[in-house]
Amino acid sequence: MSQKPYEGSSRRLVLAFDCGTTFSGISYCLLNPGEVPKICNITRYPGQEHVAGASKIPSVLCYDKQGRLRCAGAEALLPENVLNAEDEEWLKVEWFKVRMRPKSMPSALKTSTLPPLPPNKTLIQVFADFFRYLLSCAEKFIKETHATVVKRWDDLLANAVFVIGHPNGWEGTQQSMLRKAAIMGGLAPDTPEGRSRVKFVSEGEASLHFCLREGVDRKGFIIADLGGGTLDFSAYQVTGVKPLQAEEVAAAICHLEGSTLVTLRAEGYITHKLRDSVYGAKEHVKQIANCFDESTKKTFRTENDVCLVPFGSLADKDLDHGIRSGKLKLTGTEVASFFAPAIKATVDAILQQIKESKIPISMIYLVGGFSASPYVTTQLKEQLAKHKISVASPDGQTAKAVADGALSFYLDQFVALRIAKISYGTKYHWKYDSNNSEHKKRSKSVWTRPSGEKLVKGGFRTVLKKGTSVSKETEFRSGYGGQVTRMEDIDNVRLDVRAFYGPGSPPEWMDLIEKRHVRSLCTVTVDKSIVKNIAQRSTSKSGGVYFWYNYDLIINFGGTEMTAQILWNEGTSTHKVERR
Incomplete structure (x- = not known):
């Protein structure tokens, strides 16, 4: 409280x-x-x-x-x-x-x-x-x-x-x-x-706030929010008591493998099972799947169970396809197969976070509606016990964890440090180094600035690396700049901030990054009228006149939202534009 x-x-x-x-x-x-x-x-x-x-x-x-x-x-x-x-x-x-x-x-x-x-x-x-x-x-x-x-x-x-x-x-x-x-x-x-x-x-962070209010282990722990659509995993440790504070100790994980997919797998299986039955029509299968979702899925306990999905009246019967008195018979093994991918995804995610955590973790707290499944809870306890990991649920109604925790997040702000889930960066032109083999490979992309400096196109510059600890006050800054031969050639500055989702650290070259591993997040723009005000006149070694300007890209997380800013100096004043 x-x-x-x-x-x-x-x-x-x-x-x-x-x-x-x-x-x-x-x-x-x-x-x-x-x-x-x-x-x-x-x-x-x-x-x-x-x-x-x-x-x-x-x-x-x-x-x-x-x-x-x-x-x-x-x-x-x-x-x-x-x-x-x-x-x-x-x-x-x-x-x-x-x-x-x-x-x-x-x-x-x-x-x-x-x-x-x-x-x-x-x-x-x-x-x-x-x-x-x-x-x-x-x-x-x-x-x-x-x-x-x-x-x-x-x-x-x-x-x-x-x-x-x-x-x-x-x-x-x-x-x-x-x-x-x-x-x-x-x-x-x-x-x-x-x-x-x-x-x-x-x-995940909302659930943390809920759990902290209800009381949790103060050492390393993971909160597994098992919901209808996604399975969300967040690892923390409590670092302060007065005031209460917590830090993220591993990057958050999210899998689209919630309870709705259990129902979809059941529906697909029932469609195949009843393909030659009078109950194999789409509307019948949908009705049976809905009844499975409302009853069987919630009460299923072990693979030894014989599961009956009630969907019709006493007159509904097709013994060849397991239907009697308006109930479809499924074996426990069949039903368990619908849950298997979700349970595997949960165990794998927990073990991955434990491996990546900065501190030992031995406790898992389950929240979310899917965690109410007795089969899911039993399977997680059995499989994680092999790794000496305990599984529990916090006191209170865990179905309210996100809504209550979201309010606590606003009121309490318990989290002092978060772990960056992905890497952030921009396209970049690297300063050409004739002794660098990667630069030599891209000799066709080398160009010369008005100042005479040689650059090579096609680079990727990492501003914030995945796994980095981030506080509300932390700023991640990188310098950029431009040059033109005439003042009238100055245009708007547009800097595209990109996210890297691939494994490990981002490569330094765009052509080494798979397209599916990089995506544009936002573009920060500075009007050319401002750029002209900060441009400085200079002379190259060859005697040519050119104009140059510098600015910084700043990425920070003032809370749970990423913001990107361009910062520049104009005279004795500092100015910025921001994009969320």
Whole structure:
């Protein structure tokens, strides 16, 4: 529990959204001047008012043929809406979060296997609709729970902070898309001030904050957030008690191998199993797969189990294909095969982080909805025990780990050091060295600057290397510059910041980097009018006049978002432009 009273001068609302692949939840905090913040949960949603203390709703939206949103969340599962969806042919949109994954994130999942998006709707628009719906749920609950808020809601919303959790493997591109969706969904206005009120935290770091509040081992530990879409792994150690602080000790890992893929594998297997059955039609298979997802997947325990998937009535029977009294029979070995890739990915990721960690790790904390599976928990305990690694779950409802932890992230800021997950750099022209064999290989790319200096094109300059410890204050700086023979030849400065995803350290040459291992993150631009102001006149050794200018690229992580800045000196003043 955060013991530090809120120091602001006026009341403020903070909302944390855990927009999950299969289920989503909201936590909130009303910050009152001089009072210790208290994390609260939305526990009553439209469509499931009868479920006491329900802190999550399905991540589902239903659209009509014109692409208009008709219902969402638990309301989409109400009998009347299910009937309306059939009669009016509404499109049920689910698992849409998986579509936002970075191209750099490998997965056996093909986009074509995902439920389609509604007509004339982009992914950002779907997220915007869902954010708008979550905000309406939060407004209704908070107004009903806190009487003093009713008349002041508009004022609170105008200054509210929104913290959105996302998988460890998501980067600046995904954060930018989510921010656009949040603004489009009415969370904040599209202004610098409004955009600054939409903040992000990785699901791993959010889960850390949740675990620290619940109490964890202070030595090296890994938090495994096993969710519907992704498996996120984060390794930490506690480095301070008063105030409480933690440091990341290995780069975070993210695999697209969550519980939805277990269901997809089950659906594929059932399709093949019933291919010659009267129950092999697509709609029957889909129904059986949905029933597997709701029941069998959640209760499966061992490979010795005989699993029955209830999907129909007593009259439904096809003994040749294992169907009796409306139940499909599956062996425990068959069901275990659906889980196997996820369990292997989890064990491999944990062992990889232990290997890369700066300190010994012997404890794993499981959070996330998928970790509630008794089979997953048992398998992880058995397989990791061979490596003398203990597995446990923190106290409290771990399904709330991301939403509660995202709020704690905003309030407490426990993490002092993070580990860079990837390397960052830019294209670069290296100073030509005639004794360097790599330079000689690229002799056709050598060119001469107005000053007479020879450079070789096609280089890659690393500014921040993967595995580096990064604090909020740390800046990673590299110098750049340009030369022209005439002042009128000066153009805008454009510096493209790139991410390297390949193994090891980035090569110094672009032609040695596979295309799939490098991607542009953002471009920082300085207007040519500014460049002209900082350009200096000089004379080359041959007597020619030229103009030169220098500037620095600075990469830093003021929190969980990467920012890139170009910094230059103009007279006695220092100036900068920034791009997130």
